[in-house]
Amino acid sequence: MTTGLVFDREFLLHEQSPTHPERRERLSYTIDQLREEGLFCHPRIRLVPPDRATREQVERVHHSEYISFLSEASRTGGFIDFDTLVPKGLLDSALLAAGGAIRAGISVWTGECANAFALVRPPGHHARAGTGAGFCYVNNMAVMVRQLQHEGAKKILILDWDAHHGDGTQSIFYEDPSVLFLSVHQRPLYPGSGDIDEIGEGAGRGYTVNVPVPPGTGDESYYHIFESVIAPLAEEFAPDLVAISAGQDVHFTDPIAGLAVTARGYAEMVSRAVALSERICHGRVVAVLEGGYSVEGGLPYTNLGIIAALAGLSLENLREPAMYQDLLLRASDPSAHERVCRTVEKLQGLLSPHWECFSESPGR
Numbered sequence: 001m002t003t004g005l006v007f008d009r010e011f012l013l014h015e016q017s018p019t020h021p022e023r024r025e026r027l028s029y030t031i032d033q034l035r036e037e038g039l040f041c042h043p044r045i046r047l048v049p050p051d052r053a054t055r056e057q058v059e060r061v062h063h064s065e066y067i068s069f070l071s072e073a074s075r076t077g078g079f080i081d082f083d084t085l086v087p088k089g090l091l092d093s094a095l096l097a098a099g100g101a102i103r104a105g106i107s108v109w110t111g112e113c114a115n116a117f118a119l120v121r122p123p124g125h126h127a128r129a130g131t132g133a134g135f136c137y138v139n140n141m142a143v144m145v146r147q148l149q150h151e152g153a154k155k156i157l158i159l160d161w162d163a164h165h166g167d168g169t170q171s172i173f174y175e176d177p178s179v180l181f182l183s184v185h186q187r188p189l190y191p192g193s194g195d196i197d198e199i200g201e202g203a204g205r206g207y208t209v210n211v212p213v214p215p216g217t218g219d220e221s222y223y224h225i226f227e228s229v230i231a232p233l234a235e236e237f238a239p240d241l242v243a244i245s246a247g248q249d250v251h252f253t254d255p256i257a258g259l260a261v262t263a264r265g266y267a268e269m270v271s272r273a274v275a276l277s278e279r280i281c282h283g284r285v286v287a288v289l290e291g292g293y294s295v296e297g298g299l300p301y302t303n304l305g306i307i308a309a310l311a312g313l314s315l316e317n318l319r320e321p322a323m324y325q326d327l328l329l330r331a332s333d334p335s336a337h338e339r340v341c342r343t344v345e346k347l348q349g350l351l352s353p354h355w356e357c358f359s360e361s362p363g364r
């Protein structure tokens, strides 16, 4: 069985400006690194070309008027917010990114690949049904999830561990019990949402789970969150597929977030997600790239880590250059772990009416 890697050189075309954090070098450095490591010709890895998403697929998530606005703005150039300009040709790029996520999802759902990683841009998790925001235009993850449900998947778990709260994805599935949305993110940080008491509404109550963490949070705290929140919820929810919104701005070198996760720690999280999915959904894991702005210092290593973990390759040699150690020390806050543990306890108590796994929670 193989790990599918969805990539297309067209993902490098989109650009708001050469100095914008979400720029084409985010992927070009990674591609160079993967080529150097020989991953494109590794027997366990298969390059999967994307198709553009259709308007029908995108409109399962987004309002038709918003897509018409994007289409018009893509002809003339346009504006959503100060971080999210609409350059000419944007809609084509956004549809290819959403199509890339769909292609990754379908390759796993049909058994063509054991698991997959969609190395797409522009990212998607801040995009809501009726608007883009925060560098995002079309919500690639949500479009993929709806396509998989169209193909017969009943329940999907979304793990969003981008440093920023996935507010767009949350809003799309907020009342939907068929999708368990679980976000770990830095707080305070853009967009400001994602408190523990945001747990969904109506039939979706209990199916949105937010774990805000303070700046300086590192690997150990992420492992704790994985074992005490993510794993028990995932086992009880029993999804058909695990989808990861793979935001890599949790890396300690990221210039626009303040967390302290290492590439090895990141890969370990993906390894745990793979092992978890083997227990609950035949190993079906699909990762879709979200943020990550440490173009040279972080992204090539974390992307490599994701691929190595998905493909079951050794993580032994996966580490950043030794000269980064000082940066890691400066980014880490030793007091963050205790605060994370308290948040986890409180959250388990808050979720205990909705989830059996937390019914004996001490925070209840």
Ligand SMILES: [Zn+2]
Binding pocket: 162, 163, 164, 247, 249, 290, 291, 292
């Ligand atoms: Zn982010």
